[in-house]
Amino acid sequence: MAKFSTIKQHLYSKIASGEWPEHHPVSSENALAQQFKVSRMTARRALQELADEGLVIRSKGSGTYVAPIKSQTSFMAIRNIADEVRSRNHDYRAHVHVLRKEAATAHVAELLQLDAGKPVYHSVITHFENDLPVQVEERYVNPELVKGYLSQNYEEITPHEYLCEVSPLTEASHEIEAITPSPQLCQWLKLSKPEPCLRINRRTWSAAGVVTFAVLTHPGSRFSLGGHLHFGSARA
Amino acid sequence: MAKFSTIKQHLYSKIASGEWPEHHPVSSENALAQQFKVSRMTARRALQELADEGLVIRSKGSGTYVAPIKSQTSFMAIRNIADEVRSRNHDYRAHVHVLRKEAATAHVAELLQLDAGKPVYHSVITHFENDLPVQVEERYVNPELVKGYLSQNYEEITPHEYLCEVSPLTEASHEIEAITPSPQLCQWLKLSKPEPCLRINRRTWSAAGVVTFAVLTHPGSRFSLGGHLHFGSARA
DNA sequence: TAGTGGTCTAGACCACTTT
DNA sequence: AAGTGGTCTAGACCACTAT
Numbered sequence: 001m002a003k004f005s006t007i008k009q010h011l012y013s014k015i016a017s018g019e020w021p022e023h024h025p026v027s028s029e030n031a032l033a034q035q036f037k038v039s040r041m042t043a044r045r046a047l048q049e050l051a052d053e054g055l056v057i058r059s060k061g062s063g064t065y066v067a068p069i070k071s072q073t074s075f076m077a078i079r080n081i082a083d084e085v086r087s088r089n090h091d092y093r094a095h096v097h098v099l100r101k102e103a104a105t106a107h108v109a110e111l112l113q114l115d116a117g118k119p120v121y122h123s124v125i126t127h128f129e130n131d132l133p134v135q136v137e138e139r140y141v142n143p144e145l146v147k148g149y150l151s152q153n154y155e156e157i158t159p160h161e162y163l164c165e166v167s168p169l170t171e172a173s174h175e176i177e178a179i180t181p182s183p184q185l186c187q188w189l190k191l192s193k194p195e196p197c198l199r200i201n202r203r204t205w206s207a208a209g210v211v212t213f214a215v216l217t218h219p220g221s222r223f224s225l226g227g228h229l230h231f232g233s234a235r236a
Numbered sequence: 237m238a239k240f241s242t243i244k245q246h247l248y249s250k251i252a253s254g255e256w257p258e259h260h261p262v263s264s265e266n267a268l269a270q271q272f273k274v275s276r277m278t279a280r281r282a283l284q285e286l287a288d289e290g291l292v293i294r295s296k297g298s299g300t301y302v303a304p305i306k307s308q309t310s311f312m313a314i315r316n317i318a319d320e321v322r323s324r325n326h327d328y329r330a331h332v333h334v335l336r337k338e339a340a341t342a343h344v345a346e347l348l349q350l351d352a353g354k355p356v357y358h359s360v361i362t363h364f365e366n367d368l369p370v371q372v373e374e375r376y377v378n379p380e381l382v383k384g385y386l387s388q389n390y391e392e393i394t395p396h397e398y399l400c401e402v403s404p405l406t407e408a409s410h411e412i413e414a415i416t417p418s419p420q421l422c423q424w425l426k427l428s429k430p431e432p433c434l435r436i437n438r439r440t441w442s443a444a445g446v447v448t449f450a451v452l453t454h455p456g457s458r459f460s461l462g463g464h465l466h467f468g469s470a471r472a
Numbered sequence: 473t474a475g476t477g478g479t480c481t482a483g484a485c486c487a488c489t490t491t
Numbered sequence: 492a493a494g495t496g497g498t499c500t501a502g503a504c505c506a507c508t509a510t
Binding site for chain 3: 492493494495496497498499500501502503504505506507508509510
């Protein structure tokens, strides 16, 4: 393994383990150069790449610090929260609050294109990044299209992963809004008082019809959505 | 300007102008080092950053080549708020709060890839839908790339429309978050008390570099972002 | 004033691809 | 064999921050 890569791994583990929490100072270029017996330019590269990845913040004259957790995810891809958290070298875990069959309310029935009163599968899961809740996922699933939904362990596999496995997605719609969370949501997100939250409403289709409807709620202070676009002709 | 940055600009122009089309070989590290009278490490940095940005592909032992055009279609178009309001058959109007030249703060300078203290153009505009504020647009513009920015009437044409006319956009990045508006923003949005707002931070590039940085704030109660995504066939 | 990150140099060796 | 990119060194000067 390249030397700069070894240093990156060392720093990754400090950050991912929580030994260095947010804003904690990271070893300086000179310190790393001495510690790993490399030139400053090599130590520098490790730090620079971590900064490019958003894991640390570098401040001229001051030093390098562990970046605050503020997730940024591609808003164009259909996202899997677990993969995203792990891609930032953070710990991921989930807690299942609700997982059961219910009778569809009029609202849910309309969104899933079913008749009101018909059974639907309902789940509520909190997703954690380094033990901090970053998303509450409230989801309704069409039981006719995903028969095995209730018998999965959603602390091991995300609903998104399972649904992708059993039902190829053909279409999705999103709505993004800013809301004040309900007391129930505050509890699930472990917010002591309400703060603005980013809400994504998503419906997903397969060839057979609406598969699932999800309401994803993220605390504004812990999450943002990002995207990057390139246009066709005269690229730069 | 830093030397590696000068070299990047030179390469940008070759690629954006079409002088070097897709797959065209890019000058090697050694060639650039000689041409610009810099060390190889400095020439290398310019090429490496272009590769990180996805503009060129580097191939060990072979060389560096202009990257093929990305066909990344987004379900979120670059939006023009005036067109959107009018497409809903509602009245549109705008009010200009600020339109002037300022010295770039460190933050603004970084986002526009300029030096701090350099002049930038700054505008703040509230956009109304049926006389209700739906967006505050705070915008900073690179004055070198858009010389006529300050002399437009932004109650007739939106900054977005004007910028599209004078500078073909090649790239954009978005960040979407939920925030609590500042008192100043509440005033501009005519909110009697703060409510969660949807914020879109957008940077836009042309071939010559960062053209503009916009912060768009929408009251949560009056706005949501929607998108529809089809898989398997490219659709907006 | 000492420490930090930002930039840059002029070399070096290596693995790889092309000719 | 010649050229390319990938890695690395041991210095250097600068601007900035903290004390």
